[in-house]
Amino acid sequence: MTLAAGFLIALVIGLTGIGGGVLTAPVLLLFLGLPAHIAVGTALVFVAVVKLFAAPMFLFRGDVNYRILGLLLAGGVPGAFLGSLLMSRMASKGLEGPMLILLGLTIVTSAAVNFLRKQSGTTGADKSHRLPFISFPIGIEVGFSSAGAGALGSLALMHWTTLPAAQIVGTDVLFGLGLSVSAGAMHLSHGSVDSSVLQPLLIGGIPGAMLGAWLTSILPGRALRKALSVWLIWLGANLFYRGWIALAV
Numbered sequence: 001m002t003l004a005a006g007f008l009i010a011l012v013i014g015l016t017g018i019g020g021g022v023l024t025a026p027v028l029l030l031f032l033g034l035p036a037h038i039a040v041g042t043a044l045v046f047v048a049v050v051k052l053f054a055a056p057m058f059l060f061r062g063d064v065n066y067r068i069l070g071l072l073l074a075g076g077v078p079g080a081f082l083g084s085l086l087m088s089r090m091a092s093k094g095l096e097g098p099m100l101i102l103l104g105l106t107i108v109t110s111a112a113v114n115f116l117r118k119q120s121g122t123t124g125a126d127k128s129h130r131l132p133f134i135s136f137p138i139g140i141e142v143g144f145s146s147a148g149a150g151a152l153g154s155l156a157l158m159h160w161t162t163l164p165a166a167q168i169v170g171t172d173v174l175f176g177l178g179l180s181v182s183a184g185a186m187h188l189s190h191g192s193v194d195s196s197v198l199q200p201l202l203i204g205g206i207p208g209a210m211l212g213a214w215l216t217s218i219l220p221g222r223a224l225r226k227a228l229s230v231w232l233i234w235l236g237a238n239l240f241y242r243g244w245i246a247l248a249v
Helices: 002-016 020-030 036-060 066-092 096-116 128-145 149-160 165-189 195-215 221-248
Strands: none
Touching: 002 020, 002 036, 002 195, 020 036, 020 096, 020 128, 020 149, 020 165, 020 221, 036 066, 036 096, 036 128, 036 165, 036 195, 066 096, 066 128, 066 149, 066 165, 096 128, 096 149, 096 221, 128 149, 128 165, 149 165
């Protein structure tokens, strides 16, 4: 089951471009029954490895703006460390209810951004000097929930830079990879990664990601993104409800 989940998650990532964290963590929580902090840590490491296989394609095509990527990582990486530390502290205090509520809200927000954002090109003004301040809270969100780098990162690039569409996608993939590696390493050091779940996820995920990337030229990616975003909103609302019940109890 876990191997199939890894294949399907990575297939959807390749098809839609929606970040793996926003999809992987709720699946691990709701369908595999992992605790919140273990689900987030495992999701981050899974996403980091899957994106390592996608990154060379964007680098080879020249779809990464290294100056913009550096600005994003300057704020995002410290934020990812802080978010990971926050999740670890909450887990050590047994705050499962509040963690589920925050995770649910984060996933709903990220999915809603994916649903509403325009698949367009650029804005008229370059305000990239503000990116470290914008990417810092994105990093916190990724470190805490594993979600947000894909939707919020691309949104920031569309609104604060003049990058063409291809470079927005490529730069955002590398940004997400940097955050996943940073936050995943923190969760790994805190023991918040389930290797028995991670291994079959990766065995299924790597071929799934490759197949998804190949199918993007055949299937309507935009329609799939919209449908997946609606499903993710439902998953996030479910997590919020479970957290609220746990908190009430």
